Amino acid sequence: MALYRETGVVLRTQKLGEADRIITMFTRGRGILRAVAKGVRRTSSKFGARLEPFMVADLQCFEGRTLDTITQAETLGAYGPKISLDYEAFRAGNVIAETAERIGEGDASPEQFVLLVGALRTLAAGKIAVSLVRDGYLLRAMSIAGWTPGLNECVKCGAAAPDDTPHQYFSVPLGGVVCDACRLAGIPKLDAETVLLLRALLAGDWETAVGASKRSQDQATGIIAAYTQWHLERGLRTLSQRNF
Known part of the structure; x- marks a missing residue:
């Protein structure tokens, strides 16, 4: 047993006994860490x-047999209070946190950690629509995890889109857009602007994303929610609570 330092994002907390809490964190070096405070x-x-949801903290922990113990915590990013003051931002933060917890199980991923911190920072700043921050995080988190959606060529036959107009049929099981020849019954057809929005969110191109129409943003939200839950292989509780 030994002391160690770690940087972590608080995802959720749960009561333990009369005065303690179990803190679930996404850490830079250890992935998901559950420790007692x-x-x-x-x-x-x-x-x-300093150990409330959406806070980023520098931690000192003591290794335990079952759960480690947090002995010190210094705030690095105080995003929790600002996110919690806005109901929609709070709901989006919970979607982000639950997704991060699912993805973070197993090996550490510094890239996922940086993406998570950036999403919470942007959400707390309140300068970009909550839905775009949430959807951009989900799409990019899936990509880092190895599930990058195909948004250019047809994911089934590889055909390029004609005349700079994107393929508009999106198949969640196939992992991206398909051409007219490869589409199957039941595959939704998106607006061309929606496909361009998905590309922008995947690339972190906020200038393009914020200029998208409400219809395209709503279409993108539905596709991203379905895509995320398909690859995580079970529904996200926080997504099911949303009215998409």
Whole structure:
């Protein structure tokens, strides 16, 4: 057993006993870490507020047999209070946190960690529509995890889109857009602008994304939700609570 330092994003907390909490975090070096923060529910706690959801903290932990114990926490990103003040931002933050917890199980992924921190920072800043921040995170997180959607050539036959107009049929099981010849019954047809929006979100091109129409943003939201849950192989509780 030994002390170690780690940087983590608090995803969720749960009560333990009368004064403690189990803190679930996405850490830079260890992936998902669940550790006990003793006494943080007491009003006299020195670092309880630093371990609330959506906070980024520099941690000192003590290795335990079952759960590690957080002995120190210093705030690096105080995104929790700002996100929690806006109901829609709070809901989006919960979708992001649940997705991060699913993806973060297993080996550490510094790239996923950086993406998560960036999404929460952008959400807290409040300058970009909540839905775009959420959808951009989901799409890019899936891509880093190895499930990059095909948004240019037909994912089935490889045919390029004609005359700079994107393929508009999107197959979630096939993993991207398909041409007219390869489409099957039941595959939704998106607006061309929606496919361009998906490309922008995947690339982190916010200038293009914020200029998209409400219809295209709504179409993108539905496709991204379906795509994310398909590859995670079961539904996200926080997504099912949303009215898409």
